[in-house]
Amino acid sequence: MGRYFAGLLLIALGVVFLLETMGFAPIRSSGSVVMILVGLLIAGRGIVGRRPNLFKIGLGLWIGAIGLFSILSRAGVTTLTGGDVARRGWPLLLICMGLSLLLDRRLRMIAIFAGGRRSAETPTRIVGDVTQGDEPWTLDEDLTLYTAVGDLRLDLSTATITPGRHRVEVEQVVGDTLVYVPDTVSVCASGETTIGEVAIFGDHRSGVGHVYLKKEEVVPGSDVELIIEARLRIGDIRIERVPGAGFRV
Structure with missing residues (x-):
């Protein structure tokens, strides 16, 4: 399954950069697109494991949301920017980390x-x-x-x-x-x-x-x-x- 997501990520990145070289995609959006793809990759791996990993899911959604809202804010769709999501997402990320530590036996609370x-x-x-x-x-x-x-x-x-x-x-x-x-x-x-x-x-x-x-x-x-x-x-x-x-x- 890891190869599946990694393969999709490489294909998507290749398409983005190919479109850029052909003049069909704005260069300034590439970083945001990469963040969305990486976020989906991380969240996907958190979902498809032997048991759901809340930290991976939360981290992936947070990274992806930063990229998504960076694109949407530049397009004038929303006033919420990627930077806003980055600043406001930390509490939710910490909550997901705590739940992951509590629910995943492999991660011990004893350091x-x-x-x-x-x-x-x-x-x-x-x-x-x-x-x-x-x-x-x-x-x-x-x-x-x-x-x-x-x-x-x-x-x-x-x-x-x-x-x-x-x-x-x-x-x-x-x-x-x-x-x-x-x-x-x-x-x-x-x-x-x-x-x-x-x-x-x-x-x-x-x-x-x-x-x-x-x-x-x-x-x-x-x-x-x-x-x-x-x-x-x-x-x-x-x-x-x-x-x-x-x-x-």
Whole structure:
């Protein structure tokens, strides 16, 4: 279904720019048309998933409405502009985000739940940046990190990791994700985003719709295996290898 919406988006964009080159469409409306199409794409993906995603639906309708009313206001149909919709739509977007957090089990209201030892100073965020690994810590069970709006940085190279398999899940709505993985452990890493870029160990994927990338690296003799899953709605995901020894700042 993601390919279906992405294909329609590319076709529609191609038609718009083709009409512009032929002189049939005003250049100043192109940005608004793109916003409408992107908004419909996001809202459509929120509708056709396994369960309706209110945040995606609300975000898509909001972006699309900004583009639509920008065109209508320039045509003199309404005095409500795209800027007005942008300013007035934030409260509804926050409501949709809250409902999505409450109704979607995959999105936890607890910003960070870490198995094993956890420092009392571990940051907890619904809105804001989350950082784990600025100082030495211990990973002896599965780990889940979550933030709704903000950047997330996880440094596994500063952790003392007990032997065995550990699952690390990172979930965000809007923001950027950065994960450092020590080069001394085996890892199977995957990342997916709706709008943005996914980069894992030097490979890149980017686009709009469903961007997914998975890579697996086995370190001979390693007694640790990490299963890293990063999920993001809007933003970029980077998972990088770093030296396992030493403290990263």
